[in-house]
Amino acid sequence: MSQASLLPKIFRDWFKIRGWAPREHQLDLLAKAREGRSVLLVAPTGAGKTLAGFLPSLVELAEKGPGRGTAKDRRGLHTLYISPLKALATDIARNLETPVQEMGLPIRIETRTGDTPSHKRARQIERPPDILLTTPEQLALLLAHAEARDFFKDLRRVVLDELHSLVTSKRGDLLSLGLARLMAIAPEATAVGLSATVREPDDLRRYLVAQRDADSLPLAGRDEGWGSESQDAVLDPGNTKVAPASNRLTRAPSLTTPTPGPSPQGGGEAPMADLVVVQGGAQPDIRMLELDERLPLAGHTASLSMPAIYDLIRAHKTTLVFVNTRLQAEYTFQELWKLNDDNLAIALHHGSLDVSQRRRVEEAMAAGKLKAVVCTATLDLGIDWGDVDLVVNVGAPKGASRIMQRIGRSNHRMDEPSEAYLVPANRFEILECRAALDAVHEAAQDTPDARTGALDVLCQHILGMACAGPFKLDDLYEEVRSAAPYAGLTWEDFEACVAFVATGGYALRAYERFAKIVKGKDDLWRVRDAKVAQQYRLNVGTIVESSMIKVRLGKSARSRPGTVLPRGRILGEIEEYFAETLTPGDTFLFAGEVLRFEGISEDEALVTRAGSGTDPMIPSYEGGKFPLSTFLAARVRAILADPFEWDRLPPQMTEWLLQQRRRSIVPGPRDLLVETFPRGNRFYMTCFPFEGRLAHQTLGMLLTRRLERAKLKPLGFVANDYGIAVYASGDIAARAGRDPGFLDDLFSEDMLGDDLEDWLAESSLMKRTFRQCAVIAGLIERRFPGEKKTGRQVTISTDLVYDVLRKHEPDHVLLRAARADAATGLLDVRRLGMMLERIRGRIIHKPLDRVSPLSVSVMLEIGRERVYSDNADEILAEAEAALLDEALA
């Protein structure tokens, strides 16, 4: 049978009128849908992924004909589409309307986001559309609804867009749990994942299907008798090509027959969705921007490259200029405008800008009115931006897959090569760009590993499921484990999460009488009252927004000079912890201008415009910094270690490396070079693990603790993506000379034991991590952006909770969740552990009498980056000394 014959005439005609032919993968997906199989579609941008994902639903719905709309015959929701971005869902809904209208199909398409008015939400529950487009959070809310089973009982297809980006976060965990519930309510449904190219497609294939046999899965609903719905999913008689129901849930071919017993997968193989891959089109035309001038040894501003970037913008139709951080975005935008004699329409777009401002940029972009947009990761995801013909990536690429996805933003016709430039901002970034170019040419990917489902997210989900209806512990456990990230969840952890939801799950059982969910005599768990359900609804989601505060432009009061009133417009948001370190009078770059911080007023940062020509004083803030991927880091080390590779680098780089070899040494790919040298009245130690800023910060914290204990009086350290520099008043080199094992001990893996624990006790990063877990798990209530603090003592500081819990119940499930996050998140402990293992016995100490070329790069961060310290007493001693100075003056 020709695949094209799967397409009804009305569709074939539609393609013909538009002068298109259905693409092979689009027909593949149609065929898979007919067979009732779940599919992962991996395709580059511009391959018609979205249409491929929806085509089977459109065809099925077209064949079914219009629902009659009477209560008795009303049609349930057919297709659910989940996108990571609200804007993407709206965008897709609009695009989908075109074929539906042009073919005159009787299909109702609606979106449901945080912006959907409540009357429309209620109506959607009452009369579901055929296709609903929404986000993971909205799905969680829908599933916690008492009507959820009824609402989803006819569901046939789930389309998960940008799956590669969703699965790498806690949102992906939440979504996986939602998917598990959907599959339990509607076992007939199949899932389609749309993804960019990833390193391990099998991870995503597992994510899409239940990790146990759904037929042997004891459904809470079935047992409890309020869910004969699943049997009601009567197939349309016309839809005869649908496979028998028992085969509907896709799994690996050997697993299509359910095996009874506790391990239905047999063979040890996990079930996976089918895979359809669309090969990338033409090789991208990508190169490094080379300058005649020498690049600086540190810094991320790429100021020297701005004229060249400006020329590129001028020579192309529409350019996307990607940068890694908001600071870089602000800076690049300013610099380009300084050069903008032609008055080109160059815009700025990053996640902290006010939504209305972002929308204006997006609309102008789609309308083709912009010449260039300077943007951060907020534009990484697949909204259609019209005719981009050049992508410029300023700064280090950080990851091979990331750079490929960004390049994919240009030229939405996949058969034409995308044109892109990588712009290194400093000499190290030349190495990184070289490594990334190699990776792109080999099409090597470095997307992250599959996640193990977070326990705090599970806690939130358990409460949601209790809100949906009574459940049996065993049944929910099996359902949760059918979600790929939770396939390995132990019964003990599951019980601990249930206990947490009920009473906090503390060893000291003090709160039994206040339990939020309770087990009845019938062994079913229920929410205590409607208030608990309401609490859940207000706290759903895994994005802890409350760490942002709004930035409002203030107006000077005419009557009282020097007084600033909060009367201006909102410019956007900054991290609360960044605002916390600002003092009135500090200037910083934001929303394309230099602003003066005036103070915090009612939970908003009040700012004024700084006079023209003012240099921003606060150099950096952390938003959107990606650590260098392990994969690229290994490649950078390999290039560095192999002088034959140096030929492929720009001359300025080769020269610099030769100098390093003359003055010190160039380390081998698995070695750790440690250099020590005196400078001023301090002693410095630098090392280059290439493991990314986060892991280096943690390393720096732990090294300074150990140096402290070794009485070498460390004074501070700085870290960047490549290495760290520690400075002390004690002579580290002399100690290492006297005691040959000193450096091995200093860098030994046991620093991840007690030293790490001690530091975690007071680490502000760890406290921030804990806070996020506490909010997600529902321990404390979420504070909404813009919501005013309602007096002291109404909320509770999670730092205080952290201190108490850590001391009295260090193994509590929330602390375990926070530690799991710390392993990969802000502290990147796991990567540090891998590095310490790698360099064991491979530390090369080079005592020098002055700084080496390699070390200069990280030394330059001193004064540029913040000095990291969690030592409160140091800060206080400094402030106290200031008082004494004043007294003595």
Place this chain on the structure above:
Amino acid sequence: MTALRKNKQTTHEIDLAGQLALLDLTGAMVLPAHDALLVADLHFEKGSSFARRGMMLPPYDTRETLIALSDAVFRFDPKIVVALGDSFHDIGGPDRLGEEERATLAEVQKGREWIWVTGNHDRILPDSIGGQVVEEMALGSLTLRHEPATGEQAEIAGHLHPVGKVVMRGRATRRRCFLTDGRRCVMPALGAYAGGLNACDAAFKPLFPQGFTAHLIGTERIFAIARAMLCRD
């Protein structure tokens, strides 16, 4: 928290209305002239108070607060102990006190004159918790009460939970503190879950018209910080 060493290292001497006051790392204050130890805002059973409303905070706050309290009491071994109000987070607090905590409290009280000053959170205190209950009291020239008053009268109070925030070269820290102008002192809250009010808040202004010095409780010692060095949140 760092283990407390000898008193000498953990206390910080100030002059309060002409007499010596020792500020302790726990947040307690000792008036040697009266052999009295003062603490403020213990907020016992705040955790269970939140749990009643569905926020299941770790139920160890009372225990933790008692550890600090007994540490200070046993080190200084004072004749008189005064708790300056809000000793319990709510009126039901004393009832919810666990057996173990009740026993610890009795142990700490034994052989001392124990005075509970009432606060806005604990206007009524039952006899079962031992000690005597007063609305305010005097120790020599000093008035001890929960809510600080304005005016010239030398006093020691709690209620406001002062914390001081210091930012030095991009590094910030926020710690509990004693605020004093030499006549009046507002003590930090001792309760493990007691939050803090920034010393720059307008609420402190009328109490210290001539300004104040903040004594911030660090990890190893107490630091005297000038008002001008403190930042808003």
